[in-house]
Amino acid sequence: MAGRLRAPTGRYGGRSAEERQAERRRRFLDAALQLFGDSPGYRSTTVAALSEAAGLSTRQFYEEFRTLEDVLADLHLKVNDWAEEAVLAAAADTEGLAIEDRATAIFRSYAGNVTADPRRIRITFVEIVGVSPRLEEQRLARRARWVDFICAEAQAAAERGEAAPRDYRVAATAFIGSVNGLIHDWSAGWVPATLDEVVDELVRQLLGILRPGGWSPTAP
Structure with a gap:
């Protein structure tokens, strides 16, 4: 359908879309281990702060997680x-x-x-x-x-x-x-x-x- 965005399925930089998604998710979880598990803690962490620590964008965050x-x-x-x-x-x-x-x-x-x-x-x-x-x-x-x-x-x-x-x-x-x-x-x-x-x-x-x-x- 015209105008509908679809998830990329090809390879980019030698990695598949699934591999790139798994890498993004891993980076968010690694950043969360640091921010939630050390400072400032889960309750004081924002989406923006987590995305910055992961080296990714808030848009990419919401592609992987809801909250x-x-x-x-x-x-x-x-x-x-x-x-x-x-x-x-x-x-x-x-x-x-x-x-x-x-x-x-x-x-x-x-x-x-x-x-x-x-x-x-x-x-x-x-x-x-x-x-x-x-x-x-x-x-x-x-x-x-x-x-x-x-x-x-x-x-x-x-x-x-x-x-x-x-x-x-x-x-x-x-x-x-x-x-x-x-x-x-x-x-x-x-x-x-x-x-x-x-x-x-x-x-x-x-x-x-x-x-x-x-x-x-x-x-x-």
Whole structure:
């Protein structure tokens, strides 16, 4: 139809339209990690400021996103994906090990990933909170994935005789809250400990949940 704009489909500079779009989106998310995760923070960032930090125009921003909240939503998912990938890799590498060794490796991978960049911690535990009902739903949904992971690990440990057999849903939910709080407080400098000491404490807490007083592991 005459007068209707269509998205470019050919190659330009050796890259397809899809590749150029992915590059623009990556640049916006990289800029958002800096501005949302450091200074001035999500609530004080404007579309113009984000576009300038990305080296792109506001027109290009609105070609990729509707609002800054959309950017924060994507960034929150990406940060969680990075942590989840690290945890799943550690879980795969420790298949068959005792629960103590497996939990230590998993938590060390998680803690190392999220604390490697303080901006990721701020995105996950600070900037995402209370923004909107939509983002609260997303935040709790991603948290539920971590609860599911702990429940699955606990159930597998119980089947191996390394943990008491019971429904771990409530305990896992409480434990994830403890993990998030401790990691955030440690990163903020409020916990006088090394990261290894933080991981060791999380493992002790988890083992205390899996092995209540009066219960002992059974032979496989």
